[in-house]
Amino acid sequence: MPMLTRLANPARFMRASSTALPWLGALATGVIAVGLVWGLVFAPPDYQQGESVRIMFVHVPSAWMAMSAYLFIAVASGVALVWRHPLADIAAQAAAPVGAGFTAVCLASGSLWGRPMWGAWWVWDARLTSVLVLFFLYLGYIALVNAFDDRTRGARAGSLLALVGVVNLPIIKFSVDWWNTLHQPASVLRLGAPTIALSMLLPLLVMALGFMLLFGWLVLLRMRAALNERKAHALRLYGQLAAGEPRLPMAPPVADVAARAALR
């Protein structure tokens, strides 16, 4: 925790993340490459589904990341609302398109898997519908944050939406247990031993780790871009002020805590 609060300082965050970024990128690429080759080539086919089961190695990790990324956004939004940490809003907003991307991959790969196995591209059962709601929550969050001229007000509204939407996460997770669904129940994250053979579980976990690293890499990249953008914005404003330009900018720099902190 002390390390986290230390990194909450934007200037320190920029220094630490610039060291971590290339490592994260290389690691994510490597782990995903290993996981893909393992899952698509070396893992055995399924006794029922045959080769189609390999869609699982993309579908399941992206579904896990779709939910984890949303949880990340919700926690960051809570921190932003309560403690007003300058980096929390930036982290939440940086993660949103990445999480939306994982959700889109999850929905698309699930559809491709459902057609040959179930006999339908899409059904309106509780699991599929709740994941579609998650996707719309991501889009709604992104739209809401960008709908305000004042960045702080947009961030506040977005944080509230992100927190409200968090009730959807247990609904997604337990939909297959609470209601009759066409989607199968959990094979890995369940009470009791996984119902998936170890030779398939291992590449699945490697892919999950790879997607996690990819998420971390993309979020750091986007956070750094957002901080740099705010810094550039603030510098331009100060430049205009110093040059004695009479017109004041639309968003006064004093409102932007992150930009002021980044300048220090």
Added chain:
Amino acid sequence: MTRKQRRLLAVVAGLSLFGASVAMVLAAFSSDLVFFYSPSGLIARDIAPGHRIRIGGIVERHTVVREDDGKTVAFRITDGKTNIAVTYTGILPDLFREGQGVVAEGELLPDGIFAASTILAKHDAKYMPPEVAEELKKTGHWTEGSVPAGRPYVMPAAVR
């Protein structure tokens, strides 16, 4: 109480209240959120013939019969307590087989037979290589599809 604590309290209280209300709504609509009814659930729900519904369960062993036209298939869906006769004309999904989960969409005929217009295969949560499945069958540790057939579905008199 500091302002931070007050904000934390507001967020936690707001979320708990909202979560509780969503939970209550979901519990109230729980029976309408199902994707399909089980054959036993069908009796409890008093569904009249002609309503478009889905039923789901296991394809009962040794009940799949193909008609001479090569397109029509008849079988029974069981949940272990009740079974129901289903007829279907069309292409079956790859995973459709005896002892496996299935969801049929269609309507009840007045004689209690379910006329399906769509058949979806339901996959269980088990994944294993074919060799492992063979081995389990050989050593007698195979439990799949051993669902008791149950009693045939009889349409409740109230809806007939």
